[in-house]
Amino acid sequence: MNAARISAMLVKEYHDAKSNVQVLSVVIVPIFLAILYSRMDGEQSFAASFVFIMTVTFVTMYVQALLLAEEKEKNTLQVLLLSPASSADIMIGKSIISVILTVIVLVVSMLIIDVNVESPIMLSVTLVLGVILFVALGTLVGLLSENLVQTTVYLLPLSFVFGFGPMIQMYFSEGIVADILGYTPGSFMMEACLAAISGEAFSSYREDIIWLVGWTVAALVVTFITFKKKSLSK
Amino acid sequence: MDYALQVKDLSKVFGQQRALQQVSFNVKKGEVFGFLGPSGSGKTTTVKILTGQLLQTAGEVNILGKPASKMKDADLGRIGILTDNSGLYERMTVEQNLDFYAKLYNAAAGRVEEVLQLVGLAEDKKKPVKKLSKGMKQRVLLARAVLHKPEVLFLDEPTSALDPGNVQKMHDLLRDLNREGTTIFLTTHNMEEAAQLCDRVAFLHEGQIREMDAPNQLQRKYAKNTIHLELKDGRNETIENNPTGAERLYQYMQAEEVLAVHSDQPTLGDIFIEVTGRKLA
Ligand SMILES: Nc1ncnc2c1ncn2[C@@H]1O[C@H](COP(=O)(O)OP(=O)(O)OP(=O)(O)O)[C@@H](O)[C@H]1O
Ligand SMILES: [Mg+2]
Numbered sequence: 001m002n003a004a005r006i007s008a009m010l011v012k013e014y015h016d017a018k019s020n021v022q023v024l025s026v027v028i029v030p031i032f033l034a035i036l037y038s039r040m041d042g043e044q045s046f047a048a049s050f051v052f053i054m055t056v057t058f059v060t061m062y063v064q065a066l067l068l069a070e071e072k073e074k075n076t077l078q079v080l081l082l083s084p085a086s087s088a089d090i091m092i093g094k095s096i097i098s099v100i101l102t103v104i105v106l107v108v109s110m111l112i113i114d115v116n117v118e119s120p121i122m123l124s125v126t127l128v129l130g131v132i133l134f135v136a137l138g139t140l141v142g143l144l145s146e147n148l149v150q151t152t153v154y155l156l157p158l159s160f161v162f163g164f165g166p167m168i169q170m171y172f173s174e175g176i177v178a179d180i181l182g183y184t185p186g187s188f189m190m191e192a193c194l195a196a197i198s199g200e201a202f203s204s205y206r207e208d209i210i211w212l213v214g215w216t217v218a219a220l221v222v223t224f225i226t227f228k229k230k231s232l233s234k
Numbered sequence: 235m236d237y238a239l240q241v242k243d244l245s246k247v248f249g250q251q252r253a254l255q256q257v258s259f260n261v262k263k264g265e266v267f268g269f270l271g272p273s274g275s276g277k278t279t280t281v282k283i284l285t286g287q288l289l290q291t292a293g294e295v296n297i298l299g300k301p302a303s304k305m306k307d308a309d310l311g312r313i314g315i316l317t318d319n320s321g322l323y324e325r326m327t328v329e330q331n332l333d334f335y336a337k338l339y340n341a342a343a344g345r346v347e348e349v350l351q352l353v354g355l356a357e358d359k360k361k362p363v364k365k366l367s368k369g370m371k372q373r374v375l376l377a378r379a380v381l382h383k384p385e386v387l388f389l390d391e392p393t394s395a396l397d398p399g400n401v402q403k404m405h406d407l408l409r410d411l412n413r414e415g416t417t418i419f420l421t422t423h424n425m426e427e428a429a430q431l432c433d434r435v436a437f438l439h440e441g442q443i444r445e446m447d448a449p450n451q452l453q454r455k456y457a458k459n460t461i462h463l464e465l466k467d468g469r470n471e472t473i474e475n476n477p478t479g480a481e482r483l484y485q486y487m488q489a490e491e492v493l494a495v496h497s498d499q500p501t502l503g504d505i506f507i508e509v510t511g512r513k514l515a
Contacts, residue, residue: 015325078319080338083338
């Protein structure tokens with residue numbers, strides 16, 4: 001790893017992303033939702049948790065996947081791989097930019113919704129896990145798609161199944177679909193966020209956190225194997 | 235002998251197709267080596283194998299003394315590559331693109347400004363790449379490939395989109411770089427370019443090297459023993475370089491009919507067609 005190269009990657013990503021319409025529109029979605037929720041009365045903790053999940057699926061996963069797939073489509077990834085930058089430098093640089101964007105959106109939407117968080121540490125733990133998980137999934141999508149159009153084909157179902165489980169679950173009160181959706185990362189994130197915001201005892205959502213850790217580790221492993229297989233590593 | 239590239243019995247098979255067969259050549263450090271051949275002859279495939287982007291089916295390929303497939307990140311910093319599928323960041327300006335690569339390659343400070351001057355893009359450095367013409371993009375790609383003054387430079391048809399003025403500018407740039415020690419491996423369809431730039435050329439045809447030597451050696455080898463006459467009445471005549479020919483030339487000169495006398499020196503293009511029995515693409 002080389003700090004100078006990673007920082008060069010970051011500057012590059014910043015210059016490139018600031019005029020990227022796709023990235024900008026993806027960033028707008030959670031903020032727009034946050035504004036909408038802040039004007040409705042209702043459970044702020046639910047609104048906030050919902051916006052957090054939207055943020056990791058839409059901002060973190062989409063941005064990561066879009067940036068990677070675009071480098072493939074435009075033949076710039078090949079150039080990076082032929083440079084003295086290591087594949088770790090390249091992937092870390094990319095991930096940092098999606099994480100920075102995510103953090104900005106998370107903070108802004110939290111300020112907009114103005115939610116009172118009882119256990120900020122546990123909320124942070126949950127969000128960090130969510131961000132790592134969706135960075136990994138976004139990377140996976142970016143690795144598997146050859147161009148931007150393909151990215152969308154993978155991202156849509158993935159964000160529904162992995163992210164929007166709890167929202168879809170509302171339409172299935174019981175039965176096998178509801179049961180399965182209850183095991184998706186989005187559902188565990190939702191439970192953990194709600195509990196952390198309202199300050200429930202950790203024991204009541206320990207299991208959700210453990211499941212979330214499991215998903216995150218699994219996503220990292222699958223992504224890493226794909227990365228090796230796609231011979232993006234040198 | 236110090237070699238930048240050593241290739242021995244290189245073969246590459248794509249499915250049923252044999253793209254390269256038993257290709258062998260060495261390139262000395264500091265040499266400009268031209269790899270010439272028609273479309274589909276295997277030039278790009280060779281460049282990809284030499285730069286570790288593709289694995290050969292058989293044979294040995296060494297770059298700077300190491301197998302090409304085993305190049306590490308640090309080794310990649312010693313080579314420069316311009317291929318026909320290199321990309322740039324389209325939303326970023328020319329300068330932002332080059333600044334980025336300069337940092338990746340740890341290029342000397344002020345080098346970006348220098349290469350911008352060399353490729354004639356100093357005026358356009360604030361333009362986003364997507365607003366550039368094809369020839370301008372190709373110059374940015376070349377600028378990027380030489381930012382770090384690589385020890386070995388691979389150029390896959392570097393001047394295909396350039397106008398004659400810019401081709402000249404690129405040639406000057408490459409000559410200067412070569413004078414400073416860069417070994418250049420150049421593929422091209424353009425025989426004139428090869429004749430001007432290359433110390434040695436190889437003719438590739440259907441995946442095999444058919445001829446390899448210095449351009450002037452090849453010209454000597456394939457020289458026809460004839461002399462070409464242009465006469466004042468507009469006729470052209472080819473005469474043998476022997477006493478019979480001398481007799482005819484004497485007669486024409488006596489009659490003051492001769493406008494010009496040319497030796498029939500073949501161009502690289504003529505030789506290529508003779509070697510491969512095929513028109514250039
Ligand atoms: N990835 C690949 N899969 C299958 N066949 C390939 C592949 N890459 C190249 N080939 C084949 O190998 C042969 C050599 O191709 P190559 O691109 O090396 O030619 P070239 O000399 O660079 O041609 P050009 O002057 O048009 O760039 C061609 O017949 C091509 O179809
Ligand atoms: Mg080619």
